[in-house]
Each structure stands twice: as structure tokens, then as C-alpha cells.
Amino acid sequence: MWNKNIQTFIGLEASFDEAKCVIFGAPMDSTTSYRPGTRFASSAMRQESFGIETYSPYQDKDLEDIKVFDGGDLELPFGNPRKSLDMIQETIKTILEANKLPCMIGGEHLVTLGAIEAVVEKYPDLRIIHFDAHTDLRDEYLGEKLSHASVIRRVHDIVGNGKIHQFGIRSGERDEFYWAKEHTNLNKFNFKGLQEAIEECQNYPVYFTIDLDVLDPSVFPGTGTPEAGGVTFIELLEAIIAVSKLNVVAMDINELSPVYDQSGASTALACKVLRELLLAMNKGEE
Amino acid sequence: MWNKNIQTFIGLEASFDEAKCVIFGAPMDSTTSYRPGTRFASSAMRQESFGIETYSPYQDKDLEDIKVFDGGDLELPFGNPRKSLDMIQETIKTILEANKLPCMIGGEHLVTLGAIEAVVEKYPDLRIIHFDAHTDLRDEYLGEKLSHASVIRRVHDIVGNGKIHQFGIRSGERDEFYWAKEHTNLNKFNFKGLQEAIEECQNYPVYFTIDLDVLDPSVFPGTGTPEAGGVTFIELLEAIIAVSKLNVVAMDINELSPVYDQSGASTALACKVLRELLLAMNKGEE
Amino acid sequence: MWNKNIQTFIGLEASFDEAKCVIFGAPMDSTTSYRPGTRFASSAMRQESFGIETYSPYQDKDLEDIKVFDGGDLELPFGNPRKSLDMIQETIKTILEANKLPCMIGGEHLVTLGAIEAVVEKYPDLRIIHFDAHTDLRDEYLGEKLSHASVIRRVHDIVGNGKIHQFGIRSGERDEFYWAKEHTNLNKFNFKGLQEAIEECQNYPVYFTIDLDVLDPSVFPGTGTPEAGGVTFIELLEAIIAVSKLNVVAMDINELSPVYDQSGASTALACKVLRELLLAMNKGEE
Amino acid sequence: MWNKNIQTFIGLEASFDEAKCVIFGAPMDSTTSYRPGTRFASSAMRQESFGIETYSPYQDKDLEDIKVFDGGDLELPFGNPRKSLDMIQETIKTILEANKLPCMIGGEHLVTLGAIEAVVEKYPDLRIIHFDAHTDLRDEYLGEKLSHASVIRRVHDIVGNGKIHQFGIRSGERDEFYWAKEHTNLNKFNFKGLQEAIEECQNYPVYFTIDLDVLDPSVFPGTGTPEAGGVTFIELLEAIIAVSKLNVVAMDINELSPVYDQSGASTALACKVLRELLLAMNKGEE
């Protein structure tokens, strides 16, 4: 008669088999250099999601109409980034093999590397759409190649020149900004240039990674390194809807650190971004 | 020689008899479904109001020039919403009978129902201007007819179709949005359409209810269910001044939950909204 | 292959059928007169319980050896205490009928009334052991008979004189303390007198209710009305073990309000109390 | 019909004329060297006092039986300690002239100096009972003679050797501890020696000053410089009752800084100390 307590994002009900999209948490913040805490993002989002609706008045779509499976959180070994990335890679691979769309909730931004390692195996011609406040292009950080500050540089090691499109960037070392001129398509401060990037990616599989600190700290203070001068929620929402027209084969949102915003507004916003992202990616054939 | 410690909003000095407007607190949050705390709004606002000025550079008016009585807070029975609403109804009635303008400080949004029950007795042809992030149009919530999520639906039970004008709405169930198409004048996201609504209400008595979560969580995180994508303080201020041209016969502001914004900025903003509201409603003949 | 995300207290694994004890949350705080927030207790405890161990070095017992089912939280209608109590009553009844030991996690202390209403049906000769900082003996509070401040008075209405044993009490109205002299066995400040009470209850079924604010606010600040001068964790632990020798037929712990202790120490302590309580009540025959 | 909103400590009802005791706030923290915030103590205590009872089960007395007037807070000029002390002095003088017992709520500890300047005029043979974690005996602090760290040294300037009895002291410069050997009766860490001090003060008028940081930070974290190793609430309570046998002619409690304890437990405890202090000082002839 009685069942165990299920906790999923906004009560997502689908099983793995029936789902077209699979979300899961990657609660890792080992390489965070300033203020840790993103490991609590996915569980906080599940908890807080009881306060939000399944319906989007922006898109006039409802989560109740689509099939998403919430697979819970990976149990990652603290202090071993490489092994954690391997586990993420394995998970993404399994989801892709089942022909479902993976959507990972970080965790620190380094989790994206594990995901892309899996995706690029299946889709060698992958393009990257990257929303962030930070360049994340250091070759190493305090001597480490695997770092949240290097994640997009590591992604570049895999996909090569001209395939990474960065937006909202407003912080980094001078060398990173200069290096980007040769190797990535870096757009400062906001989403200007997004339309061109979308056109360039039109015929390619796309990995879509959203570091939520692309948002202004006024709407998203709950993150490790808040950077003034970011985009608004509406701007992000419109950019997400624009990107959703592409062939997105995997995606993630990351860098929510719930403890730094005790109002809960940052977590609530992350939930809303995830809802809109899931709804936008669903192309309506259900 | 010595007097007891009086605590009123920004030191409002008028007695009940000399006042044209009466403010009071309705510290009720019994039906709040997510995060309670609005019961502390009115006392927090009185305390915090020592930090703000009586003068508005926006309207070039000063609270010192107008007569407002602060009647303190009602002592409402916790856990009995109907009895609480009766007490609110009684209070509003008393103020209306004395030909004064009531301005209630919530509490959760359900308090508005008690107020409107009283107002509609005196003004049967009442129109409602409603600023909010949420539809508040559920027929019931967890089986309860009296709920903060149903308050405008209950108001509709009283006033009927076409008399409720909603603005800033960006969250609710799909059914609520669809129901609204037939029964209320629902405007999504912002104040577009306000001018038309004002024209429609030109010749009617108006109840004006402001759920402060219509504001963006960036400027107003101190509320139970922060919804990204709201209006700015300046947009709200301009909308208030626009509405003040109408024959507003009663009004309320609600849903400040001070504990969720430890910076105090939300409470300070609520004070400022109340100041501007009181100043705007005062038509200068004093 | 993939399962949904189960969230239980410290990973309790048993199904309802195999369990000897059933825990569930009753997230109700409608009648709280001062600072609400206990509705979040049970979910916060499940979340925080990942940080504690299943083994008790105090009792040399391990939760892994006993069968407890975690039934999740009831969905109670906010603002309708009577209906909420009915749902609690129904739940307890179901558990008792299955011959299992119910352990409820409040919520405010009023939840105890619903539980005792069910228990007394099966065990008419019930005794009550009550740990609390507050008398909870008001006949009514702000006109309401159903209030967290009246819960033990309502219990007395049911069980009558001399059957309620109160410990740790250090706050209440004068009339409550004087009334208690005639009607309950009230022990002030600490657990002096517990041994006598245990002897008196030796041959009776016992309901055991722990308002966690019996603890000193130094160890348990996360509660609505912290009262200085309480007991230590070790004193509470020893008292729990003493009471566990009795025929406890149902029990609850209540009044954790996680938001008021941002260190998490109060929630962690509540988890530990629950662990020790479950272990103590298990009489070893497994 | 309607009255303005009165805010007094636990609803103390007496007028100045009928009162035997007068409490008032001295919200000054200008010289605080580390973390300011005591200016909010008295208003926070009035607000929080709604959560506590008028009856003391410790003393079996009730505030409802005694006559205390709450005169609100002085409006002190920020940044001018000497003028602030003059205003305090004037206030105490007025209360003493009306033959009432003054009880001041700080503010930082320096407020005590203004009070004692007034008291010593009426009672030249004054003794001081001083509970504190800190010596407060510096001759000057950063070049200033008027400082919270010098307040008892300044009091010594007035009353001279051997008249100050200090308890609970556990922090200060070496020179202060050594200087105390010659000039005050300093008792380290706790209340050992209190009985002797009480005997010595038997036939003298006494000023009683309680720096609440004498309490252990576990029970009273809400203060500017928490010092581990303090006394418990029960120890303080017993010491207060012991001192109340003397001829206390004026008293104060100080150094609550509410913002540093967001659980509210420190403010609640300060309220309880004030309640017990007022009850203990009332010698029952009412």
C-alpha cells in the first residue's frame, strides 16, 4: 500500500524507459577555487521545485505533457576529479545509447568535461554553445589541468578551433581573452552575436552548457564567484529558446551554490531555467 | 511627563479621527503553502521605516503633509482563516463607515478576500486592480477553498466576470491561465494593458491589491515564492501613480516575508512602496 | 535499469510490510503563534541525515539491523488544522492496525493530538510521557481550542487526570502551572521525577511525545520559541533510553524549525535524536 | 475608539507615575571596537518579548503583579559619546528623583558610566556589582578615555578602590588583570566569591551592571565579542537572585547585539534575564 518517498524535480513522473529526456545531478565541487557549495545544487533544486509550477506562461507548454526521467544524483568520489569525470562520462554514454537527451545538473563547471568526452564519441563533429560569466580558458590553475577555470580549454583540446561559441563572458585573465581571439568565438557581456552562432551551428550536433553565473548577481547571487554586469532572466530565457532551435544532443546547467542565497531566489530561478530548458528542447511531437 | 513607546510607520502622527487614511497590519500566513513568514511584515516595516524619509522625490510630496493613522496590527487567531477574514472584514467596514481610506498590510494574499467582502457591501459595483506574479485563481488548493492560491478566484465568486484586472502574472497552472481568458482580464509579465484597464475602471470604485512578489526577486527577494522575471521598482511606482488617478476606495500590499531577506532591502522597499502609495492616493486637497 | 530518486531518513531501506516501525512527516505549522517553519523539519532531516551514521556508539546498535519504513510526508491542507489532524489520525490508525510502531515527525506540537486520538482508540488506558519546554496547557489561544499552545490540554480532555507526565517544563502562564498541579504530573526544568513516572506507567501503553525545545537553545536553537535553561543532549538521550523500557505504542518528535539554525546543528541533532529513539525502541529481537 | 500602536516589553502596562521601576533603552554603540549592533538590542527585545511569558516558574512570580513602566528608547546622537552619556545621566536622575528603580537596556557597556554618574550623586557610598566576560579596565583605548573597554576603569575613577566587584571575567590585557589586584575585587571565570561580595555590600547602595557576554557564547552568541568559557543561564539566574537581596538602587543589562544570532535565541534569553531581574528586584510588597 505504502510507497517509499520519491523525490524528483517538480514531480517528474516518467520512468527511464518511457522518457525522451533524462536529468541527473553531478554534485561535484572539488576543484572550485573560491567558495564551494555547488554540490548541493541538484538536491536543493528538487526540494525547492515544489514551490514552482509545471506550466510555462512564456512558452505555453507544460512539463506534464513531456516525458522526463529524473535519475537522482551520482555518488561521486570527493577529491578525485578524474574519477568523477569518468563516472559522468559513463552516465552520459548510457543515456545517449538509449537515444535520450541527457541534461546534467552541476556541480561545478568542470562536470561539463566528462559529459562532452562522452558526447563527442557519438557526435565527433560537435559544436559547443557556452553561456558563462567566466572564460574558463586557463591552460592550468594552480598547476592543475582539471579545474573549473580550465574546463572550456580542456573542451577545446577535444573539439579544436572555432567550434566553441561563448556568450556573456565578463571575467578572466587577459591572456584568456587574447587566446580566445584565435581559438573560440568569444562574445563579451551578453548575447550579441548569438544569432550568427546559431546559423553557424545549424547543421551540427550541439552541446549546450549554461553556467548560471552568466546571470547578473542581482537575480542569481547564489553562486561561488558572482560577477556584476550579467544578463537578466528574460534575456537568458530568450537565448535558451533561440538555441533550442538547434540540434542539441546534450546539455547542462551548473554553478548554483544554494547556501549563498538564503532567500531561496537563486534556487527557484535555477528551477525555472531548468523547466524552460526542458520545455524548449521538447519539439512538440509528443 | 513620560509617555509609552509608540511605534507607527515612519512616525505617522494622526489620530483615527483626524486621519483620511488608515493603515493596519493583518499578520496572517496560515494558508501559505510554501514558505511562511508574512506575519512579520507589518511589524518589520514599522521598525525598518525609521531608516527611510517621509519625503518622496518622485512625487515631490511629503507624508508630513497628509493625515494617516496607523492602527497597529490585528490579533488574528492562528490556524483559523475564516475567523481571521471575518476580523479583517469587520475592521475594513469600520474604516469605511468612518469615510476613511483603508490600507491593509498583509500577511499572505488571502487577507485581501476579507477586505473585499467588506468593500463590496458598500460598493457593489467594485472593480479590482491586481498586481501579482501569480494567478491566484485555483478553485481550491489541497482541498481548501480558502487559500492564498485561490484568493482572486474567491474574489471572482463575489464580483463576477470581467471586473478583475491582473498585471505582472508569470506563474500559475495552465488551467488557471486558460480559465482567466474567460473570466478576468489577465496581463502577463508586466504592466502592458494597464492604461486600457484604467480607462475601463474610470467610473467605478476600485479595490487595489498589490502582491509585492510582482516585483522581480532581484529587488524583492524577501517573499515566500520568488518568481524570476518581475517588474522593477520604478515600473511598479509608475503603475501605482497611474492607478491612483482612479477612485480607489480600499487597498492593500502583501506577501513581504522579511526573514528571507536578511539585507533588509525587501522590507525597506516595501516601506517605500507604502509611502509612495499613501502619497499617490492623497489627492492634494489637504 | 535506472530507478527514481528515493529519499528516506539515513537511507532506511525496509518496505512497509517488512517494517516493525514506520516513520512519517506531518509538516504542519498552521497554529504556530510566533515563528513558523516546522513544516520543513522532516524534509530537512532526510536531507541532513546523509551526514550522520547509522551506528550509535551510545547504545552499540545500528539502524542497519532494524526494520523501519519511511513513508514520506503527509500532504496536509494548510490553514485547516482539524482536517490535518484527521489525516494524521487516519495515518496512525493504519500503522497501528498493521501492528507497527508509528513514529511521527512534526511539524508543530499540535500534530500530537491527531496521533493520540488514533492511539487512544486502540489503547484506551493510554499514558502520556511529554518532554517539552512549554506547558502547552492553555484552554484556548486567541480564541482557538486547536493550538500548539493547547495541545496537551486537548490531550487531557481525552485521557483525563493523572495520566500525563510532563518533563523539562520551564515556560507557560501562571494559570497553566497551577492547573497542572491538579491535572497532570508536571516536572519543572529537567528530568527529575522521571523514574517515578516510569514506574507508574509500567503496566500501561505509553504515548511518547518529544518537543525538541525541551533541549537548551545552545544545542537546539532551530525552533520557534527557544527557551533558555533546557536539558543537554546527553540528558535527553538518557531519558529516552529510560522511557524505552516502557511499552511505547506510538511516539513523535516535533518543533524543529530548520531555518532558524543556519549552522545545521539543530537539524543534525534532531536526526541523532530520531536515530537513538528508533534504536532504543527496538527491543533487540531482530 | 482606535489607539496608536504601543510597543512595550512583554506588554508592560504601568504608567510612569504608578510604576516602581522604570526600564528604558540606551541604543548606543559608538565606541564598540569590534562588531557594532547593540543599538538594536532594546527594540529587538520589545519585539521578541511577545514570544515569552510574564510568569517565571523559577521564582513563581508574574510581571503582571508588578508595576513597571517602559519608557522606550533615548534618542542619542550617534558619534558623540559624551553627549550621549549626559542624556543617560539626565534620564537616570529623573527616575531616581521620582524614587523609582531605573533599569537601563544597553547598548554598549559604556552606557553604564552615564548611569553611575547620576546614581553616585544621590548615593555617594555606592558599590558596584559587575558581571562580564571582559575586565573593561583599560585606561584608554586607541587614545580614547571614553570606550566600552574602559568603562569600569572610568567608574573606578569615580568610586575608588575596593568598591567594584567583578565576576565571570575571562578576557583582558595582562595589565588590566594585574591592575585589578590593587583596585577592584576581580573574580575570574564564574561567580565564585559572590557570597563574600554580597556580604561586603550588605549595608550599601548597589549598582548592578550585567554585560550579557558573561554568559557562554553557546547560550548567548548574539554579542560583539563572544568569549568561550562563560556561565550558564541557570548560573546567571541564581547570581541575579542572590544579588537581588541587596539594596540595588539602579541596574542595567547590556551588549546584546541581535543581528549576530539569527536564531533569535540570544534576544529571547536577554528578555528572560530582564524578566527575572525585574521580578527578583521586586520585593513583594505589592
Add this chain to the structure above:
Amino acid sequence: MWNKNIQTFIGLEASFDEAKCVIFGAPMDSTTSYRPGTRFASSAMRQESFGIETYSPYQDKDLEDIKVFDGGDLELPFGNPRKSLDMIQETIKTILEANKLPCMIGGEHLVTLGAIEAVVEKYPDLRIIHFDAHTDLRDEYLGEKLSHASVIRRVHDIVGNGKIHQFGIRSGERDEFYWAKEHTNLNKFNFKGLQEAIEECQNYPVYFTIDLDVLDPSVFPGTGTPEAGGVTFIELLEAIIAVSKLNVVAMDINELSPVYDQSGASTALACKVLRELLLAMNKGEE
């Protein structure tokens, strides 16, 4: 081999002698009338600055290319504003005598008075550019001439009519706004009028004072009196760059109160403002 622990803003490396600009903290908040805490601004900024970069993508300049000396914090006597101002005056004088650009980090806004007293000695024809939410033009506050609410009035006492240009002002007494019409160039709400002011100041030495509460509380909640309706970070940044074209001979930023924004976003933003200010003022000849 081992050196002591140096703590400077973003690791600024220059010695006093080699520096062209000198920053230092003035941790004073004695006259703050509402919520103190600005005394912790400079040390919090040094600590938090480890989280931000030396490079500005806005200006394409890097702190590593310019010579700034961080002189640490002044040790100001708490509770003696005049003596504190004298110490600030002395410090500024020393820096000006060494032909370096002083940049002071408040502290409350009154610190600006000490600085201007020194600057005007060297530059009698000084103009003031003042960004703030508040007029700061009271003649006295609670009887005190030296107050954070009077600082610009005191500056006017020194420099006289027409030399002070105020921007972003949205709070003050009516009398202050009216007084400003005759005596200062007050621009309400935002930076409209800045271009004209810059033209007027073209040929004069300029003191540039930024009260950070000119920013909207959404981006800068960490201040004593948050005032809704402020400017964005980008608007402030552009205004700073505009002002930097002038002959700025001394400057300050003030009124960060870190404790009121536990997300750290306000402190991070203050760091970024300081970085951009230092970069803007550096006219590139290095």
C-alpha cells in the same frame, strides 16, 4: 626564506615609493544612524578580492600594468569622529605631498570630509563629483554637525555654492532637496546631466566620491540604508569612465557594509568598482 603574510587588494604589489596611486581603508562608522558595519568594508574587500581578476574586459586594461600601493587600514579611534577625520586628513595630505593619487575606501560617508579638508588645502579651486542615493545635506543630525547625513553639507561649508555635482540622489528630507536647488547641482535618480557637469569641471581639480548605495539594492544590498530605484553596475561603470577624463586629484568609495549581504555579491561588486576605478584613473602612460 619565509615572509610574513601580506594582504593587499587583488595582490597589488607596488611599494609606496614606486606607486602612482595609493589606496587605504578608513574603517569608521561611528555616526551611522541606522545599521552600522561599514568599518569592515576594506578588510572584506581585500579578502574577497582573491576571487576576482586583475584584468578588465570592459576597459581592456590590467591592474598588473599599473602601480598601486595598498597601505592597509587606518586605526581610527572609535567614537571620536573629529579625531578620526584628522587622521584621515593627515593621511591624504601625506599622499598628496608625495604627488600620488589617493583613493580611500570607507567606512561611512563622513570619511569624505576628512579627505576633502586635506585636498582643498592643495587645490583650493576644487570641484566635487558625488554619486549617492542620499542627499547628505542636512545641516545637523540629532544635533550633530559631523554626521554621515551631513557630510556633503559640511563639504559645501568648505567649497561653497555651485561646486558640488550630485548624481543618483533619490532620498532625503524635503528641505535638503529644496536647499540643493540654491547651493549644489543635484541630479535625481540617475546620471542624466553628468556630461554637463563634466564639461563644467573640465579645467578644475576634482574630488570624486562614490557612495556605493547609488547602486540599486538588487546589485548592492550590502549597505546600511538600501534605497530602491538605483543605477545598474554598467551605468555606474560608464559614469566612472566618463568622470575619469577629468583631473581627478583624490577619490573614495564608501558605504559597503559586508555583513548585510551574505552572498558576498556586494563585496565582490565593490571590488570590481575599485578595480575599474583604478584602471580608469590610470591614464596609460605607464
Add this chain to the structure above:
Amino acid sequence: MWNKNIQTFIGLEASFDEAKCVIFGAPMDSTTSYRPGTRFASSAMRQESFGIETYSPYQDKDLEDIKVFDGGDLELPFGNPRKSLDMIQETIKTILEANKLPCMIGGEHLVTLGAIEAVVEKYPDLRIIHFDAHTDLRDEYLGEKLSHASVIRRVHDIVGNGKIHQFGIRSGERDEFYWAKEHTNLNKFNFKGLQEAIEECQNYPVYFTIDLDVLDPSVFPGTGTPEAGGVTFIELLEAIIAVSKLNVVAMDINELSPVYDQSGASTALACKVLRELLLAMNKGEE
């Protein structure tokens, strides 16, 4: 004339060469499994130490009389525990080679392993005195050998059976407690048995490691996994003084996580423990 801003613990003044003791921070929390944040311990302690005195009334000793060098914090690579431990090992080695007493401030408890690896090279017959709430004896944690939950097990790998003396332990897996019976000298809950341990270690070099969570969460809530039922500050102080009679050749305190105690009391207490530790270890010949 001007010097850079030096920040040392309570203004410790000695240079490396003249010091007898060297303190430094090891800000590492990569393997923390529950709530990270200890990386901020050492810098928070330096900042907070301005609020405490150099003199100990407990020991009648003063930090001004002894020579301690504060070497600042190591810059450890986030996410690479082994490399971090190597850097710690190197640092300790350098200090030991200079014949000074190293005192490390963690960081998570794993830092102790790096230190002991260095110490045991010089002192192969090392004994360990370990104060902690947790056993820290897991062979691995989530597959990792290097974990804060395994640190004492790894130390046992190095020093072998019977050389580790554990006190205050009240949390761990059953297997850890049972394993300890064969391999370490584990004392539950408090310091009972300390005298015997001290006698056993009389003639050996001793490493002294204090996990501050041995303290009760009431006095030390600022830590990742608060465990109710701990020791008091005075009990810890007496135990430290007892251990100081031994030949302590290196020591550490760890696991302060400042962000979880916003009152600052935990950080203040950690400062006081460090002061008392430094004073106790100084055997007076200076």
C-alpha cells in the same frame, strides 16, 4: 615610510628565524564529503583574532612573551589531495629542520596526514594524540583512500598498532569502532583515559591533532558535521594543558568552517584554542 598590510594571527610579530614555533594555514577541503568550507578557516581566524587578547587568564601567560611566526597560508591545488599533502609534508619538513615547532591550521582533517608523513621521518617512534568527534578510521570512503574520513586509518598505516590515542569520539561506522579495539586506543565521548594515555606517551615524541568538532556544537557550530554530545571549551582547555606536558613535536587544529556560524563565535573560539595551545606548548624558558 609606509609598509604593506601585514595580516598575522593576533599580530604575532616574530620573524621565521627568531621564532620557536611556526603556524601556517593549510586551506584544503577537497575530500570533505558533506559541507565544505574549512578552506576559509585560517584567514577567518586571522581576521577575527583582532577581537581577542594576547593574554590568557587561564594560564597567566601572554603571546607577547613568546616567539611565534605566522607563515600565512599554503597555496594548495584544489582537487588534487595527494599533491596538497606533498606540499604540506614539505612545509612541515622545513620547519622541523629549522628546529621549530610546527602548528598547522586546517583545512579538513586530511591535512594531518601530510604533516605526520613529515614528522615520522624525523621521529620514527611517534605517538599520536587525537581529539575528534569522529573515528576517521574508514579504510576508504567512496572508493578513495585519501579522505577526511580515513585520515587516522592512513596514519595507522604509517605508525602501526597501539600508538594512536583517540578522545571524544562519538560518531563512526560500527566497523570503525570495532576495528579500533584492535588497533588504536579509542576513548568515547570525552577525555576519560587521557591521563593513562599521557603516561604511555611520556617518553615519546608526540603529534597532537585537534579536530575542533570534538567540541559540542553548542560552543562550536561552525563545522561541517556537527555532532551533539561533545566536550566543553573548559574541558578541551584542560586536556590541551595536560597534553602540553608531553614532548609535542608538531600539532594541528582543523575543521573550523566559518561560514556555518554567522555569529562568529566558532571562529573566536578557534582563535582562543590556538592561543591557549601556543601558550601551553611554550615551556617558559623564554
